[in-house]
Every structure is written in C-alpha cells, then in structure tokens.
Amino acid sequence: MIRIWGLGFWVGLSALGAVQAPADARDRVDWDKIDLTAERRAIENYQRYDQLLQNVGWRLARANSEFCDRVIPATGLQLQDMASYGAPEIARRALGLSGDFAVQTAATGSPADLSGNFPSNREVVRINAVNLNEWENQGPFDWQRLARAHDLIDASVQGYEAIEVGFKDNHVSVIASVPVCTTRFELMGEGKKAVADGSRVVIGIEFPAFQYEEDEFAALVAHELAHNLLSHTAWLDRNKRKRRNVRMTEREADRLIPWLLANAGYDPRAGKRFFEKWGPKGDGGLFRNRSHDGWDERAEFVEAEIPRIEALMDSQGKADWRTHFVREIDPDKGLER
Ligand SMILES: [Zn+2]
Structure with missing residues (x-):
C-alpha cells in the first residue's frame, strides 16, 4: 500500500496532529490553538524533501530521455491541493491562500523553473481555461483531485504544446514542455x-x-x-x-x-x-x-x-x-x- 499525494502532510505536522478529527475538522478548529507559523514551517519542511526528490528525478528522467522506451512531454511543475491535507483550512491559512491550489515545486532546470514564475506556495487558479477550484473535492485527504490536476497538465502538453498557468494575482505564465522518461516521482510523508x-x-x-x-x-x-x-x-x-x-x-x-x-x-x-x-x-x-x-x-x-x-x-x-x-x-x- 502506497500513500500518495499529501496524505503524509497530516502526520508531518505537529499542530495538525492535535486536531485529528478528519470528518469535520474544518468546522471545529480552535484557531487560538493553531500556530500557523509552525504549520507553514512544517509544510515548507516537507516541500524541501519533495523539492530535492523532484530536482533529482527531473535531472535523471530528462537527461536519459533519448534512451527511454516511453517518453512524455513535461513542464517540471508540481502543484499542491489543500484538499489533500488533513486539515485543508489550516493549510490554506498557513500558506495565505484563498483557493485550494498552489505551486508545490518546480524542478530545477525544468521549463517551469527556468521561467522564474513558480516559487513554492504561489497560488494557482487555472491551467489553460480550466479553473481548478471549480472541481469538486472530497477533502480532507482527497489526493485524487491533485492527481487529476497533474493528469490535466500531462494531457495539455501531449503534443509538446505550452501551457498557460493563471495565478491568483492575475499574472499568467506560459511554460513549454520537453521530453522526459515517463515516471512520476512522489514523496511519501512517512x-x-x-x-x-x-x-x-x-x-x-x-x-x-x-x-x-x-x-x-x-x-x-x-x-x-x-x-x-x-x-x-x-x-x-x-x-x-x-x-x-x-x-x-x-x-x-x-x-x-x-x-x-x-x-x-x-x-x-x-x-x-x-x-x-x-x-x-x-x-x-x-x-x-x-x-x-x-x-x-x-x-x-x-x-x-x-x-x-x-x-x-x-x-x-x-x-x-x-x-x-x-x-x-x-x-x-x-x-x-
Ligand atoms: Zn529495487
């Protein structure tokens, strides 16, 4: 059994662990007891590990692409979805987001990274014309929606098209895609x-x-x-x-x-x-x-x-x-x- 996409965030965060009532945690959060700075630090710590994994994975999959049987276009952009956290509202507030999606990582050397527009936790609202926040979610611990967002990115660049990423601050970044060996790299939270x-x-x-x-x-x-x-x-x-x-x-x-x-x-x-x-x-x-x-x-x-x-x-x-x-x-x- 492999845990994927954010399930680990819950176990990783100290204060989040204290409100371990996933069913309706969002309604019962005692905000006075939540240290948002500590929450943000815990998320950033997880992101440091993920960043290293994505950097290394990208470098290997990119540099060996001419020898791989299966190659796909990729941008190097990885998102995060608040619905995949154990307590989405805490994560949202800790990261200062109004919606659910933000940059998780841009792999070093990838088109996303080279654009300079994808620092971790920058809020993302759309991929091409699709507003990700309009997708229904089953959060907390809903990792499927994030997988769906990554599937959308993969599908959008299938013919090596560029994708347009719209940010909360109304800026737009267009990123190209390049060939990499077909594999996704995922950090498990424990x-x-x-x-x-x-x-x-x-x-x-x-x-x-x-x-x-x-x-x-x-x-x-x-x-x-x-x-x-x-x-x-x-x-x-x-x-x-x-x-x-x-x-x-x-x-x-x-x-x-x-x-x-x-x-x-x-x-x-x-x-x-x-x-x-x-x-x-x-x-x-x-x-x-x-x-x-x-x-x-x-x-x-x-x-x-x-x-x-x-x-x-x-x-x-x-x-x-x-x-x-x-x-x-x-x-x-x-x-x-
Ligand atoms: Zn082995």
Missing part, C-alpha cells in the same frame, strides 16, 4: 521505503539517503527509476516473482544506476558510495527480502559498469544504455510472439 511500480517512483521521507550527498541520493532514485525504465514490474508480472527473477531485476536496476547518473552529470561512482553508506545499516526499502545480493556485492556490481561507461562518455559524451547495457533478463520473455 516511512523509509523506496519503491517503483512501473509508472511511479515513491520514496519515504525517512529514507536516510535524503541526508546523503546529492549524487548519492540520486543513486537511490536512479535504482528505482531503472526498474521502471527496464519495465521490471510488467516482466515480473509475466514471469512470476520467484527469488531468482527478483534478484536478476534488482541486479539490473543496480547496474543501470551509474549509467543514469553519468548521463545526468552526476558522478557515476556515487552508486557505489550510496551502497557503502546505506548498506551496512540499511533495512526495509531495497532489502525487502533475501532476493537481493548483499550490499557489498551490489556496490561491486555497480562499480563494474564504470569502465564501459567512462569509455562511452569519453568517445560519445553520453552513456547509451539502450545500446550498450547488458541485460540480466530477456526483456521479451513471457510476451506473446
């Missing part, structure tokens, strides 16, 4: 798991790698992204999650880490450093079961890719894993022929 489900990479806010160097954190994100890029979920669905099969897919995801890092301008050796830092104490997450190699073996598998990657980077300026990466599995196994 836990230290990291998972990939074919279309998303979801990382718990307590995963220790958030505190590592950025290229080491990027190695974790790259491992999960690799599962999606190599279509592991679908392959395992077809060929069963036998220990041997899981191990092969895990090893493949590990070995692809330095390729993804190199293309994104990160140090490909950060993959090895990630396992050395995280491995000795790591639990849960990547070590969900015994179908994984030990962390020291994993570090070695990652390192073994480096010479080939460096040779390609030297000769071609990029590490074309689509052509040169050696698979552990037969990717077509189980497909109808």
Whole structure:
C-alpha cells in the first residue's frame, strides 16, 4: 500500500496532529490553538524533501530521455491541493491562500523553473481555461483531485504544446514542455521505503539517503527509476516473482544506476558510495527480502559498469544504455510472439 499525494502532510505536522478529527475538522478548529507559523514551517519542511526528490528525478528522467522506451512531454511543475491535507483550512491559512491550489515545486532546470514564475506556495487558479477550484473535492485527504490536476497538465502538453498557468494575482505564465522518461516521482510523508511500480517512483521521507550527498541520493532514485525504465514490474508480472527473477531485476536496476547518473552529470561512482553508506545499516526499502545480493556485492556490481561507461562518455559524451547495457533478463520473455 502506497500513500500518495499529501496524505503524509497530516502526520508531518505537529499542530495538525492535535486536531485529528478528519470528518469535520474544518468546522471545529480552535484557531487560538493553531500556530500557523509552525504549520507553514512544517509544510515548507516537507516541500524541501519533495523539492530535492523532484530536482533529482527531473535531472535523471530528462537527461536519459533519448534512451527511454516511453517518453512524455513535461513542464517540471508540481502543484499542491489543500484538499489533500488533513486539515485543508489550516493549510490554506498557513500558506495565505484563498483557493485550494498552489505551486508545490518546480524542478530545477525544468521549463517551469527556468521561467522564474513558480516559487513554492504561489497560488494557482487555472491551467489553460480550466479553473481548478471549480472541481469538486472530497477533502480532507482527497489526493485524487491533485492527481487529476497533474493528469490535466500531462494531457495539455501531449503534443509538446505550452501551457498557460493563471495565478491568483492575475499574472499568467506560459511554460513549454520537453521530453522526459515517463515516471512520476512522489514523496511519501512517512516511512523509509523506496519503491517503483512501473509508472511511479515513491520514496519515504525517512529514507536516510535524503541526508546523503546529492549524487548519492540520486543513486537511490536512479535504482528505482531503472526498474521502471527496464519495465521490471510488467516482466515480473509475466514471469512470476520467484527469488531468482527478483534478484536478476534488482541486479539490473543496480547496474543501470551509474549509467543514469553519468548521463545526468552526476558522478557515476556515487552508486557505489550510496551502497557503502546505506548498506551496512540499511533495512526495509531495497532489502525487502533475501532476493537481493548483499550490499557489498551490489556496490561491486555497480562499480563494474564504470569502465564501459567512462569509455562511452569519453568517445560519445553520453552513456547509451539502450545500446550498450547488458541485460540480466530477456526483456521479451513471457510476451506473446
Ligand atoms: Zn529495487
């Protein structure tokens, strides 16, 4: 079970936790007891983690897009919806919004970021002609409406069209879209798991790698992204999650880490450093079961890719894993022929 889109906000906020009566919390808030400054700080803290995840995810998915099977246009803009918070009215007031939507993050280097118009928490009212606040919501904890807003953005840029974002202050920003590997990156508000489900990479806010160097954190994100890029979920669905099969897919995801890092301008050796830092104490997450190699073996598998990657980077300026990466599995196994 994966919690997504804002469910975690509730658990993350101290004062919000004190009014844990989701049913009609909005009507029964004792405003004298709510420290809006603390609420805002808690939201901003969550956003710092999300920003890092989006920055790294964007950089990996953008830089590797020419090698991915599935590519979509993207703007790098991520919104937030007050209806997804545990206490929407508190969140609204803490952020000084009159409506429900605002910027969550603009991934560094993305068209949204480069426009300079998308600081976190700036209030957004419309995407093209659609006023998002007019959509019904089931808040609190309604994450579906935010997913719908992101689906709308994806659909609006399908042919690489620009989108027009209207702000509460009546300004309008037009952002272009660029190709990225198809995956959404989502921060989970609790836990230290990291998972990939074919279309998303979801990382718990307590995963220790958030505190590592950025290229080491990027190695974790790259491992999960690799599962999606190599279509592991679908392959395992077809060929069963036998220990041997899981191990092969895990090893493949590990070995692809330095390729993804190199293309994104990160140090490909950060993959090895990630396992050395995280491995000795790591639990849960990547070590969900015994179908994984030990962390020291994993570090070695990652390192073994480096010479080939460096040779390609030297000769071609990029590490074309689509052509040169050696698979552990037969990717077509189980497909109808
Ligand atoms: Zn994995």
